[in-house]
Amino acid sequence: MAKTKDVRKTANSRVNAPCQGDEMPPMINADRSAKKNLIETVDNSCWACLQFNKGPDMAVLTINDTSRAARGQSASTRRPFSLSRFGGRWLSPLLLLLLWEAGSQTGLIPERTLAAPSAVIGTLLEMVISGELPSNLLVSFARVAAGLFIGVSLGLALGLIAGLSRSGELAVDPLMQIKRTIPALALTPLFIVWFGIGETPKVALIAFGTIFPVYLNLYSGIRSVDLRLLDAARSFGLSRWEQVWHVVLPSALPQLLVGLRYALSVSILVLVVAEQINASAGLGYLINNARDFMRTDIIVVCLMVYAILGLGADWLVRAIEARALIWRPSIVEQ
Amino acid sequence: MDARLGFSALDSAVHQPHPEPVVRLRDFTRRFGANTIIDGLDLDIAPGEFIALLGRSGSGKTTLLRTLAGLDEVRGQDVEVPDSRAVVFQDARLLPWKPVWKNVSLGLKGDNGRDRAEAALKEVGLGHRLDAWPLTLSGGEAQRVALARALVREPKLLLLDEPFAALDALTRYRMHDLVLSLWRAHKPAVLIVTHDVEEAIALADRVLVLDKGRIVAEERITAPRGERASFAARLREKLLSHLGGDDHGEDVVPFAVAAE
Numbered sequence: 023m024a025k026t027k028d029v030r031k032t033a034n035s036r037v038n039a040p041c042q043g044d045e046m047p048p049m050i051n052a053d054r055s056a057k058k059n060l061i062e063t064v065d066n067s068c069w070a071c072l073q074f075n076k077g078p079d080m081a082v083l084t085i086n087d088t089s090r091a092a093r094g095q096s097a098s099t100r101r102p103f104s105l106s107r108f109g110g111r112w113l114s115p116l117l118l119l120l121l122w123e124a125g126s127q128t129g130l131i132p133e134r135t136l137a138a139p140s141a142v143i144g145t146l147l148e149m150v151i152s153g154e155l156p157s158n159l160l161v162s163f164a165r166v167a168a169g170l171f172i173g174v175s176l177g178l179a180l181g182l183i184a185g186l187s188r189s190g191e192l193a194v195d196p197l198m199q200i201k202r203t204i205p206a207l208a209l210t211p212l213f214i215v216w217f218g219i220g221e222t223p224k225v226a227l228i229a230f231g232t233i234f235p236v237y238l239n240l241y242s243g244i245r246s247v248d249l250r251l252l253d254a255a256r257s258f259g260l261s262r263w264e265q266v267w268h269v270v271l272p273s274a275l276p277q278l279l280v281g282l283r284y285a286l287s288v289s290i291l292v293l294v295v296a297e298q299i300n301a302s303a304g305l306g307y308l309i310n311n312a313r314d315f316m317r318t319d320i321i322v323v324c325l326m327v328y329a330i331l332g333l334g335a336d337w338l339v340r341a342i343e344a345r346a347l348i349w350r351p352s353i354v355e356q
Numbered sequence: 357m358d359a360r361l362g363f364s365a366l367d368s369a370v371h372q373p374h375p376e377p378v379v380r381l382r383d384f385t386r387r388f389g390a391n392t393i394i395d396g397l398d399l400d401i402a403p404g405e406f407i408a409l410l411g412r413s414g415s416g417k418t419t420l421l422r423t424l425a426g427l428d429e430v431r432g433q434d435v436e437v438p439d440s441r442a443v444v445f446q447d448a449r450l451l452p453w454k455p456v457w458k459n460v461s462l463g464l465k466g467d468n469g470r471d472r473a474e475a476a477l478k479e480v481g482l483g484h485r486l487d488a489w490p491l492t493l494s495g496g497e498a499q500r501v502a503l504a505r506a507l508v509r510e511p512k513l514l515l516l517d518e519p520f521a522a523l524d525a526l527t528r529y530r531m532h533d534l535v536l537s538l539w540r541a542h543k544p545a546v547l548i549v550t551h552d553v554e555e556a557i558a559l560a561d562r563v564l565v566l567d568k569g570r571i572v573a574e575e576r577i578t579a580p581r582g583e584r585a586s587f588a589a590r591l592r593e594k595l596l597s598h599l600g601g602d603d604h605g606e607d608v609v610p611f612a613v614a615a616e
Contacts, residue, residue: 250447253427258505258509268462269451351492
């Protein structure tokens with residue numbers, strides 16, 4: 023993160039730096055600084071009838087007292103009170119929580135339908151302290167990690183094969199396009215028949231679902247490489263593999279990261295469904311159990327954990343992007 | 357040769373080709389399908405010679421440059437180009453994901469890449485931007501990095517493909533001076549492709565005009581650079597006439613304004 027800031031700083035300092043080299047002829051620069059002086063003078067003394075020597079004939083610039091009035095007015099019309107400056111975005115969710123809590127306390131929302139927020143927090147603490155939540159979370163996490171590892175590796179390998187060679191494209195791409203038309207979750211019954219109801223079908227489903235986003239984005243990222251850059255690299259005598267390493271793969275990286283981000287969100291989606299298959303541990307198991315005992319508080323806790331997993335995955339890819347794509351100038355100045 | 361003119365149409369009796377040219381093309385022809393882009397071209401470039409290649413778009417100058425750069429296959433043709441050559445393109449073509457010095461040292465063998473890149477960047481006046489990202493450079497700076505990237509290879513043949521066309525006029529004049537001083541220091545043979553006649557006259561020893569894949573005119577300029585103003589206008593007219601640029605708008609027929 024610190025490094026991104028550096029880049030921005032360099033970019034800024036370039037803009038602000040005094041003319042060095044080819045940006046601006048010195049004459050224009052001088053002219054500009056004169057203008058700046060003028061503006062400053064006007065700012066500092068709005069009473070003035072300002073005389074500005076400009077060549078042989080005198081240009082007289084008169085500034086009336088109205089400017090002071092204008093300044094006074096602008097000072098009095100300060101920025102109006104704005105919600106966004108006081109964390110306005112948190113306001114409506116908080117209000118909803120309060121309403122929810124009030125509804126539960128007054129009995130408007132029965133506990134069987136939805137547990138009160140306070141009860142959910144209590145249950146969360148309980149589950150954390152007893153170790154029930156961490157241990158099951160770890161099981162789910164291991165499933166996602168294993169599935170992602172297999173899926174992303176396969177997606178990378180296939181994407182490289184199809185992206186870097188014509189024959190590879192002929193061999194791989196049609197199969198991947200066929201695979202794309204089958205939703206990963208639709209394969210659940212088949213995977214249960216093949217792999218039983220243990221860990222294997224869960225991991226296999228996640229792997230199957232995450233291959234495609236990685237494959238497709240890497241493949242198209244490789245194919246959309248700037249040919250002019252490749253020409254330049256060739257003109258400097260880079261070998262085929264040096265071209266791939268220095269030009270093709272770095273230029274495909276931004277799109278690969280988009281694919282990775284997509285794969286992470288798919289993996290959590292598939293996890294939720296896969297864990298409903300006769301699990302004896304994991305977040306899905308907790309939810310299934312809670313459903314049987316109508317413990318809506320536990321269900322809500324698990325939903326929260328899923329949401330946090332999703333946020334965490336997104337954060338992870340953002341962190342990777344911030345490091346790997348440091349060369350990109352930030353579009354949005356912050 | 358007419359010394360008063362300061363330039364002369366090339367006469368083979370006066371000008372003997374260099375015994376060992378760095379570039380030697382004989383009857384070079386290039387076709388794309390039915391289109392003949394380059395048509396039986398002969399070209400010698402002597403070591404250390406500065407040549408400007410003028411031509412309208414579609415005249416084949418980019419194809420010729422790609423051939424000299426080794427970017428196109430030349431099977432079965434009589435083409436000799438040196439192994440050590442480097443190209444500067446119109447757009448700098450820096451890899452945006454590599455800091456400036458890595459762009460310069462790209463593909464260099466040996467582990468003193470950074471030192472060599474630094475020396476080259478200092479030469480073009482960018483010693484302070486070693487670790488900058490290419491996307492933070494101005495157009496002129498990027499083009500100077502591209503020059504450094506070409507020069508760090510110590511090429512025998514430096515190819516410049518309209519390198520300053522995208523720069524503003526002031527920056528372009530500075531770049532002309534820079535290219536000339538680098539040329540004097542390193543002595544590569546230079547071929548600059550341009551459509552700017554003034555640029556060709558200001559820089560080159562020899563100006564070639566390419567049209568429809570053939571060299572239609574060849575001018576040798578003997579006057580030192582900086583003392584060419586006296587004949588530049590005449591030479592310019594002459595070259596423009598070869599380029600087909602002698603249309604001064606006499607044939608313009610204003611469109612009829614509709615009567616009210």
